[in-house]
Amino acid sequence: MKRLVVISLFTILFAAFIVVWNYSYQTGLEEAYVPIETQSHVDLIPSETGVFQRSEFALDYANMAVDESHERTLKTYYNNRAYHGAPPSIPHPVKDKRTMGGNVCLQCHQNGGFAAKFNAYAPVTPHPEKINCKQCHVEQNTQSLFRGSNFEKITVPKVGINNALPGSPPVIPHQIQLRENCLACHAGPSAPREIRVSHPERINCRQCHVPNNKVVTDIGIFKRNDND
Numbered sequence: 001m002k003r004l005v006v007i008s009l010f011t012i013l014f015a016a017f018i019v020v021w022n023y024s025y026q027t028g029l030e031e032a033y034v035p036i037e038t039q040s041h042v043d044l045i046p047s048e049t050g051v052f053q054r055s056e057f058a059l060d061y062a063n064m065a066v067d068e069s070h071e072r073t074l075k076t077y078y079n080n081r082a083y084h085g086a087p088p089s090i091p092h093p094v095k096d097k098r099t100m101g102g103n104v105c106l107q108c109h110q111n112g113g114f115a116a117k118f119n120a121y122a123p124v125t126p127h128p129e130k131i132n133c134k135q136c137h138v139e140q141n142t143q144s145l146f147r148g149s150n151f152e153k154i155t156v157p158k159v160g161i162n163n164a165l166p167g168s169p170p171v172i173p174h175q176i177q178l179r180e181n182c183l184a185c186h187a188g189p190s191a192p193r194e195i196r197v198s199h200p201e202r203i204n205c206r207q208c209h210v211p212n213n214k215v216v217t218d219i220g221i222f223k224r225n226d227n228d
């Protein structure tokens with residue numbers, strides 16, 4: 001009787017040993033892996049991620065020939081705006097007067113390109129997600145004021161003088177709000193000549209270019225809010 005107990009105890013222990021050993025052997029064969037978290041806990045800062053919004057086109061921009069006969073200059077760029085940073089007016093006819101724009105406008109303004117009927121390159125919108133275009137962009141009805149006023153445009157930041165030393169990266173002389181998407185304005189055939197970047201392929205713009213938090217104008221120096 002005693003022997004039977006010892007033998008069955010031994011059998012049970014041996015079976016348990018085989019099960020445990022087998023389990024640990026099988027798990028040892030599995031490939032090692034690092035569990036990937038599907039959700040990031042890092043809050044993305046919109047003004048910083050915007051820099052990469054058009055990165056996929058950076059190399060195309062770098063290899064694109066410049067069409068000098070259809071270049072824009074900063075002068076014509078500013079002429080189409082009531083003041084620095086104001087939404088430009090729509091300088092071309094709009095077929096359907098009653099739409100807000102959206103997809104129709106994005107056909108030309110999402111990625112730009114030459115529009116033969118306007119004999120110009122369509123400027124790329126820095127904000128394709130704001131689809132009610134005509135909430136902010138209105139058609140031009142006249143080139144003159146319908147009533148005189150003493151409104152003066154604020155002085156625009158100057159370009160070409162924003163670097164500390166010759167050859168060092170210029171500071172960004174403008175705010176970042178609504179200007180997160182650098183390549184939309186600074187690259188491609190519709191970018192004004194003076195601000196077309198020579199290195200669109202260095203996509204992490206803000207690695208080297210820092211915002212200037214002082215604005216120098218004719219009427220004084222203003223300090224910007226850090227969150228701009």
Ligand code: HEC
Nearest residue numbers: 080088089090101104105108115118120121122123133137
């Ligand atoms: C067929 C292509 C095409 C369509 C569609 C189109 N645009 Fe344009 N848009 C252009 C071109 C080309 C220019 C540049 C004109 C120039 O420089 O003379 C332009 C210029 C502009 C500008 C001035 C940008 C600047 O930097 O000064 C605004 C604003 C604009 N369009 C808004 C719109 C809106 C809003 C719609 C939709 C209702 C629209 N466009 C539809 C081709 C188009």
Ligand code: HEC
Nearest residue numbers: 085086087088105109123124125130131132133135136185
């Ligand atoms: C909430 C207002 C608002 C809406 C909606 C809006 N825009 Fe703009 N847009 C602006 C402002 C403000 C600027 C000038 C930005 C600056 O100079 O910093 C601008 C600039 C532009 C420019 C010129 C970029 C450049 O080179 O300076 C284009 C092109 C443009 N918008 C197209 C569009 C199109 C197309 C739509 C619709 C899909 C649209 N916008 C919707 C406010 C708006």
Ligand code: HEC
Nearest residue numbers: 126159160161162170171172174179180181182185205209
């Ligand atoms: C809505 C169009 C627009 C966007 C978006 C934009 N810029 Fe600009 N940038 C301009 C204009 C226009 C100027 C000329 C000064 C002015 O009018 O503010 C300029 C000037 C500059 C200059 C000075 C160049 C010189 O030669 O002195 C730098 C540097 C610059 N921008 C960097 C950036 C960076 C980096 C980003 C992205 C975070 C950016 N810009 C986004 C329109 C834009």
Ligand code: HEC
Nearest residue numbers: 167168169170182186195197198200202203204205207208
């Ligand atoms: C690795 C650093 C670096 C990165 C990243 C970088 N830049 Fe620059 N940037 C410079 C330097 C240095 C200069 C001055 C070049 C000179 O004086 O020859 C410059 C000059 C400029 C100018 C003045 C015009 C010109 O081309 O000389 C503009 C506008 C500009 N950068 C915009 C941008 C934009 C937009 C991006 C992102 C697509 C960007 N930069 C990424 C270093 C950088």
